[in-house]
Amino acid sequence: MERNQFVPEEELAAQRLCMERVRALPQRPRTYHVVTYGCQMNAHDSEKLAGMLEAMGLSEAPARDEADFVIFNTCCVRDNAERRALGNVTWLKEVRKLRPELMIAVCGCMIQEPGMAERILRQYPFVDLAFGTSNLHRFPSLLEEVLTGGQRVVAVEDGDVIAEDVPVRRLRRDAAYLTIMYGCDNFCSYCIVPYVRGRERSRRMEDILREAEGLRDSGVQEIMLLGQNVNSYGKGMGTDFPTLLRAVDALGIPRIRFMTSHPKDLSDELVQAMADCRHVLPQFHLPVQSGSDEVLRQMNRRYTRAAYLDRVRALRQAVPGIGLTTDLIVGHPGETEEQFRETLSLVDEVGYDSAFTFIYSPRTGTRAAAMPDPVPAEVSTERIQRLIALQERRQREVMARFLGQTEEVLVEGLSKRSDRQVSGKGGHGVSVTFPGGPEDIGKIVRVRITAQRNNTLAGERAEETEA
Ligand code: SAH
Ligand code: SF4
Ligand code: F3S
Numbered sequence: 001m002e003r004n005q006f007v008p009e010e011e012l013a014a015q016r017l018c019m020e021r022v023r024a025l026p027q028r029p030r031t032y033h034v035v036t037y038g039c040q041m042n043a044h045d046s047e048k049l050a051g052m053l054e055a056m057g058l059s060e061a062p063a064r065d066e067a068d069f070v071i072f073n074t075c076c077v078r079d080n081a082e083r084r085a086l087g088n089v090t091w092l093k094e095v096r097k098l099r100p101e102l103m104i105a106v107c108g109c110m111i112q113e114p115g116m117a118e119r120i121l122r123q124y125p126f127v128d129l130a131f132g133t134s135n136l137h138r139f140p141s142l143l144e145e146v147l148t149g150g151q152r153v154v155a156v157e158d159g160d161v162i163a164e165d166v167p168v169r170r171l172r173r174d175a176a177y178l179t180i181m182y183g184c185d186n187f188c189s190y191c192i193v194p195y196v197r198g199r200e201r202s203r204r205m206e207d208i209l210r211e212a213e214g215l216r217d218s219g220v221q222e223i224m225l226l227g228q229n230v231n232s233y234g235k236g237m238g239t240d241f242p243t244l245l246r247a248v249d250a251l252g253i254p255r256i257r258f259m260t261s262h263p264k265d266l267s268d269e270l271v272q273a274m275a276d277c278r279h280v281l282p283q284f285h286l287p288v289q290s291g292s293d294e295v296l297r298q299m300n301r302r303y304t305r306a307a308y309l310d311r312v313r314a315l316r317q318a319v320p321g322i323g324l325t326t327d328l329i330v331g332h333p334g335e336t337e338e339q340f341r342e343t344l345s346l347v348d349e350v351g352y353d354s355a356f357t358f359i360y361s362p363r364t365g366t367r368a369a370a371m372p373d374p375v376p377a378e379v380s381t382e383r384i385q386r387l388i389a390l391q392e393r394r395q396r397e398v399m400a401r402f403l404g405q406t407e408e409v410l411v412e413g414l415s416k417r418s419d420r421q422v423s424g425k426g427g428h429g430v431s432v433t434f435p436g437g438p439e440d441i442g443k444i445v446r447v448r449i450t451a452q453r454n455n456t457l458a459g460e461r462a463e464e465t466e467a
Contacts (some may be wrong), residue, residue, distance in 0.1 A: 007137055007163040016139040018054075019167075023057035025147055029103055031061035031070030036144035037085050038075025039198075040143055040226050040259060042108055043138055044168075044177040046073045049107070049169035052139050065095050069103045070202060074110035075190055078361040088122075093126045103146070105129040112196035114365065117154045126371055132156040133197060137163035160198040164207055172378040174221045174410065174442035180244065181227035186262060188289075189299045189368035190332060193228055202233050205244055212251055221444060222410055223248070225460070230258050231265035249277035254444060255410060255427070256280045260287060260369050266305045266311045275318035281355075282319045283429035287327035288313065289347030292339035297333055300367070305346060311348055319403060323353045323428030330387060331360040331380030333371035340383050344390055351398040351436060353430055354455060355391045359384055399430065402449045406462045407432055409447045411440040423456075431456040 012277070017426050022028055032053045036046040038045055049071060050060065059069035066457060070092060074085040089106060096102045104127050111117055112132040120130050129146050131139065136154045145153050160183060170176055172350045184193050185200040225248070227233060233241040241441045248256055256279045261270075263286055274280055286308075290296050293304050315322055328347070347355065377384075407426030415421035424435035432445045434458060446462035 005162050009160050014321050015140045018144050022144050031067045031331040032058045032069045033061045033064040033067035034071050034228040036073045037081055040254050042073055047168050048166045050169035054169050055167045074108035087088050101173045101313055101373035103128050107131045109196040117156045130154045133169050135160040137166050176215050177218045177226050178223050179226045180232050192363040212248055216251055216253045225258035229262045231261050242269040249279050251382045259285050262309055271314045273319045281427045283323035285325045289329050291343035295339050325354045326352050327356045330359050330383040331375035334373040335375055344376055353396050359386050399452055400456055407447050408444050410444050434459045
């Protein structure tokens with residue numbers, strides 16, 4: 001791998017100095033609020049924004065309308081994600097009328113779209129700062145420029161860089177995100193991610209392991225390895241994802257998960273690593289998108305229905321009872337009723353613990369946006385409803401396998417319904433609720449599953465029922 005992908009240490013040191021200078025500025029904002037849209041990768045970027053802001057002396061405000069500085073970390077994967085973000089930015093304009101000192105920044109994937117930064121400048125004159133995903137590590141110097149120059153600042157580049165050692169303020173103490181690679185080279189027909197997140201690039205294994213060790217030593221119970229396509233980790237570097245997974249497993253962190261896997265790159269070695277690794281949880285998110293070979297070809301997914309089903313079989317053989325989840329798109333250009341039914345039959349056949357279902361949303365610049373035969377909105381709506389109904393039924397059926405079984409649950413917090421109940425994720429990835437209190441938060445508890453609610457499970461402490 002070329003060394004020039006790494007942001008040089010001098011640049012990172014310059015940013016650290018910058019954070020100290022901002023901290024000393026009398027006119028700097030005192031409190032911040034980060035509003036996050038999109039995927040786990042964006043959520044982790046927000047943790048880095050918060051980390052840099054705290055290093056600059058700001059503290060988090062409980063709500064966005066109370067903060068001196070509000071930053072929107074946007075997503076543009078579907079039209080509604082984009083509209084939500086812009087709608088909320090506009091709402092702050094009213095807050096700014098009451099509090100003229102309020103500063104507003106917009107960053108993230110949306111800003112990387114061609115022409116978007118200029119559009120933001122033109123249509124949203126109350127935005128002080130806009131920067132793209134490739135400029136994240138330069139946030140301190142951009143903020144300093146706004147604060148000292150008295151002018152709005154826009155920064156968007158196409159740099160496919162890796163910046164190590166950016167400060168992070170983690171959302172949770174017990175569970176942590178750990179990025180292993182950035183970008184995506186797959187160019188699925190419908191997807192804007194490769195355009196806004198740049199080319200695929202992997203972090204060095206020693207940097208990842210060092211970060212994981214630090215997390216382990218701070219008491220983290222669970223890490224989630226992140227990348228748009230973790231299965232192609234290490235390409236061109238003489239290593240691969242199964243090797244990394246085994247190395248992380250050996251560190252002794254209780255629970256390891258990862259996201260996202262592309263079916264075309266799911267190797268037998270990875271399946272074997274899933275079976276061997278003690279701490280890697282028995283769950284797998286394997287987006288299929290469609291059950292029709294022709295639609296998969298149009299989508300440039302580079303696997304067939306049969307190849308996908310073969311991977312599902314291999315995973316289930318290696319890890320019996322594994323929790324499988326997926327992503328599905330209905331209404332890709334040209335999708336026929338017949339082809340849609342193949343998606344239904346695949347969902348029926350696999351039996352997912354859960355599925356994220358989306359109506360295809362055209363994204364400017366992608367290949368699908370230029371394809372003929374759009375599926376009418378009412379047809380897509382009707383299809384997604386049928387798909388959801390089927391998935392809900394299959395989910396109820398497959399989740400019955402947990403009844404009477406024991407799940408190890410990492411407790412996230414008090415249940416929304418009762419403060420004498422706690423909830424968290426079981427090892428298979430399903431939410432579990434059981435009697436408990438604040439003292440359980442952040443701990444792993446063995447729970448015997450006694451009941452099944454729509455998409456969650458309920459149970460009792462295994463220790464108590466076994467005694
Ligand atoms: N890298 C991951 C996820 C990327 S985005 C992967 O390859 O699976 C998450 C999901 O959003 C995708 O799996 C897909 O189902 C959905 N998605 C992406 N672009 C979309 C679009 N233009 N319209 C509708 N859904 C889309
Ligand atoms: Fe998008 Fe496909 Fe890359 Fe996933 S693998 S981010 S769906 S282009
Ligand atoms: Fe959205 Fe960017 Fe993630 S477009 S889904 S936030 S990579």
